[in-house]
Amino acid sequence: MRKLFQRRRGAGVPAWMLSSALEQAIDAVVLIDATNAVIYFNDAAERLWGYARDEVLGRNVSMLVPEAHRHNHDALIDANRTTGHNKIVGTSREVTVHRHDGEIVPVSLALSKMRIGKSWGYAAFVRDMSKEIAARHRMLDRASGSVDLVAADCQEVAGLSTKISNAAARQASSAQEASSAMEEIAASMRHCAENAATTETIAKSCSVDAQRAGDAVSRAVAAMSAIAEKIRVVQEIARQTDLLALNATIEAASAGVHGKGFAVVADEVRKLAERAQVAASEIGRLSHETHEASHEAGREITALVPEIARTAELVEEISAATREQQVGAEQINRAIRDLDHVIQENAATAKASTVTSTSLTERSDDLRALIEALRDGVENGATRPVGPGTAVPQKPLRVVAAAS
Structure with a gap:
């Protein structure tokens, strides 16, 4: 990790500044190297997943993925490295993650691909969407109530x-x-x-x-x-x-x-x-x-x-x-x-x-049926638990960055 920041320092940005910025970021930031090992896990990531940093660093990123998806997680990441077919890099998806205590949390996941030596590593930026999802539910509830009143x-x-x-x-x-x-x-x-x-x-x-x-x-x-x-x-x-x-x-x-x-x-x-x-x-x-x-x-x-x-x-x-x-x-x-x-x-x-x-x-x-469909989409639009590097299906909800 230090070597990575030192390379960035050659571009005019001090390593301590990059590290401080990532630590103070609102989003959870997880970096994995060419072996799919976690090399960075900031404070927001600790709060989101419920793991201490020492429990995660150096271990395979699949530990952040639910057991049902761990068996092929490395294969998906390696396939991306080998083929260069970036289905998920540069996109943002609303998905869910499983915390260490078993709680399911809705999040927004954005992935970036970065060169580490002669191989590729990945950076995951994960934002807790619980409040936003709750706000959407409240909005849909109000809209549903309004539609009911209009229908009546x-x-x-x-x-x-x-x-x-x-x-x-x-x-x-x-x-x-x-x-x-x-x-x-x-x-x-x-x-x-x-x-x-x-x-x-x-x-x-x-x-x-x-x-x-x-x-x-x-x-x-x-x-x-x-x-x-x-x-x-x-x-x-x-x-x-x-x-x-x-x-x-x-x-x-x-x-x-x-x-x-x-x-x-x-x-x-x-x-x-x-x-x-x-x-x-x-x-x-x-x-x-x-x-x-x-x-x-x-x-x-x-x-x-x-x-x-x-x-x-x-x-x-x-x-x-x-x-x-x-x-x-x-x-x-x-x-x-x-x-x-x-x-x-x-x-x-x-x-x-x-x-x-x-x-x-x-x-x-x-309109009521559409609202119910939207409500189902909010609740189940990204039910597949993922971790950094998980291959998410195409047609993302929104594009937030472009990096390959």
């Missing part, structure tokens, strides 16, 4: 999305039924509006006809009054004629035989006058009754005309209200159709959200 949230979202989708489907069905009902109501209101418009026209016509009928009755009452006046004149004439016939009869009686013929004529005239007076009285009575009936009809029609006019106004208002209701029903129908369209879109969105949530759940499961 995804499942909850999927459940909510399914409920929303079902509710949206029911809403869409209800909206379609409401739309159909509003279509029927709108059609019925259009029919009512048409009937109201027709009724409005008829009511206005009836109002005009009633006004005309009232005017006609008023004229009839006036005519009947005039007829009654004329009948009174005829009655007066009949009375005067009857009086004249009576006077003529008296004069004929005074004339004796000479006035007998005139008396007969006067008597006939008196009888005609009496009959005319009776007929005139009867006509007057009938005319009076007709006048009273016409006057009563006039009063009824006069009272009815405002009611008919009011009815026409109400029908007009009903017609206008029906038209407004028709417009409102059509607006509601359009709004329901728009709502149905929105509900259909919401249903499609909820369905897509359900699919997305399901996909996220599947991805969470994949």
Whole structure:
């Protein structure tokens, strides 16, 4: 070992400085010579393997390798020296070592090849990875917990999305039924509006006809009054004629035989006058009754005309209200159709959200499986116990140096 450091001193680095640096190194440093004997074992190596330096120096390096791998360990190292095929030199691997007390410790192993005389020796730099592995486990535990929470949230979202989708489907069905009902109501209101418009026209016509009928009755009452006046004149004439016939009869009686013929004529005239007076009285009575009936009809029609006019106004208002209701029903129908369209879109969105949530759940499961695989890799990624010079398989986890 001293000779090795003395050779390095020729390169400008004092031997004591190299020795001090290796002793103070955090990593365990093990050097073996051409016979595979340990020629250097620093303090960190003592702490890592649990051997005292004197127990290791000068002995075969296979003592640092578990018994299951000791039988071919020298052969592997010698094969590397002979073939020069450096599978492990210049690489770093995470492996495990067995301590003297049997404890298994995860470590990071890096090997360097060095010329010692005409042969090759090896330097192993071994770092205790217990804290790093524990930190990785904690990180994976946290990641696993987070994935579990995400998976639970995804499942909850999927459940909510399914409920929303079902509710949206029911809403869409209800909206379609409401739309159909509003279509029927709108059609019925259009029919009512048409009937109201027709009724409005008829009511206005009836109002005009009633006004005309009232005017006609008023004229009839006036005519009947005039007829009654004329009948009174005829009655007066009949009375005067009857009086004249009576006077003529008296004069004929005074004339004796000479006035007998005139008396007969006067008597006939008196009888005609009496009959005319009776007929005139009867006509007057009938005319009076007709006048009273016409006057009563006039009063009824006069009272009815405002009611008919009011009815026409109400029908007009009903017609206008029906038209407004028709417009409102059509607006509601359009709004329901728009709502149905929105509900259909919401249903499609909820369905897509359900699919997305399901996909996220599947991805969470994949991520959980990946974390478990990483956890297994951390625990079992380098389960083969090794010592300095052990032939480690190719494809190292990371390259930290290049020396051959």
